[in-house]
Amino acid sequence: MDGRRSELGDFLRSRRQRLRPESVGLPATRRRRTPGLRREEVAELAGIGVDWYVRLEQGRDVNPSLTTIDAIARALKLGESEHNHLRSLARHGDRRAFAKETVPEAVRRVVESLPHPSYVIGRRWDVLAWNEAAEEIFAWGRIPEGSRNTLLCVLTNPVTRRLFGSGWEDEARRMVAQFRKTHDLWAGDPAFVELLDRLHEGSAEFDGWWKAHDIRDGTAGIKKFMHPKKGTLRFQHASFQCNDDPALKLVIYTPA
Template sequence: MDGVDHIERTDTDGAGGGNGDPRRALGGFLRARRSRVAPEHVGLAVGGRRRVRGLRREELAQLAGISVDYYVRLEQGRATQPSPEVLDALARALGLEAAERKHLATLTAARRGPVPATRVSPLLRRLLDAAEGFPAFVTNPRADVVAWNALGAELLGGLGDPGRRDRNNARYLFLDPASWSVFPDWEDRALEAVGQLRVSQGHYPDDSELAGLLAELTSHSDDFRRIWDTGEVLMCTAGRRRLCHPVAGLLTLDYETLHVPAAPGETGLVVHVYTAEEGSEDAAALARLGRQSCQ
């Protein structure tokens, strides 16, 4: 990842979490996390040859103070709503950080149904247009780009023209070879896209469009399957990215992600804004691109 990115990290098991079966996401998360805990780091003696990486099921159950049978049911998806006390015990035993605890709680929350309809307010559209010197675009939980300004559309490969670029960021990244040219650090961007989809799946496990997108990417992209199966979730909120444009050239830009609160019955949106350091060559190149986008 870029050295200046600010990242929240959680890990889940791609196969066990099941991009096709979100009801098993809790078990996948627990399997992935226990596989990363070295027994000696939690005070367990290691003797002989171990057939599993990390903690065994019975070891984690013992550390959390729950029965092995109940823990097995959690991993197998036969128990999906443990009590807050059990969640706290598992989080402590696994050494989860704050972001990881939040993701664990999401996976055990009551099912929320599909992603509600997206509505981009007139105010948000006016804000995008007013920020004409700052490339900006808006995404929903399915990684669909639902709004943008002219400079943002041009910077990211032609959002304004559906013939040039798919308006789903994940589909664009994994199924359009042109994305490799736009994002020199393609692997980092792909990791972020998978992380955002995994979090969305945790919030909206019954969303058929999201499930269809995951199935499509799984079927047609080896890279998506590889990254999904690592189980790692990256959620970048701010940092620095490199982008390449045929006119502006290679740009190194700072970015922020701003969350727009959801109105009742509507989904929350994320606004992505790019800036260049004032007086820099990147700022001059971005200005040239801005003039072109207005023509």
């Protein structure tokens, strides 16, 4: 049972347990021992066999068609982001072991030349390149390379945590839900396992958020920082995929 199939099962189970019977037109009863819908109810709503659906939740070696996945998504009332994530998890094919990305020199020079805080991250959210304006806020140059990861910094580094002030929890939860989309496709890879171990060990809040299996898309927006020297800073942020290597993402902050 590979990591992706296991995450597919966990994702289905988490969404099934969140649904109330009455929300899908089923009568509510007092006999339910577990929250949410029963597996057989989801299977019936999706028009598939119960045993087959059970095998999916158990992470077994089954290959659902796109039509079946879409039917399950409708039965579970998944949103667009969740539906797309379910489709991604159901895809099959060989996957090479994760290798940390390298930023092309031309991309690095562009980032370093930008006047506003900018940086490049990889699929595991490792910080791979940044400019002086970003260094003034995040001080990544003072962090050991093995810990230079946006999730590790926000969830386990007290200095970075203080940057977000009272907004830290909302930001941290959002990041965990966004990262979950990528992680599930690399589940079981040693590099991702090592990162999860460090997050579980270094953050008291992470375990509960991770078990919730929330999924979010990355979106542009406003971030506010409480900088110890610069005071309150507000930025509009947006991210862009690099044509040189689609695994790289450029993040740019401009004053809001």
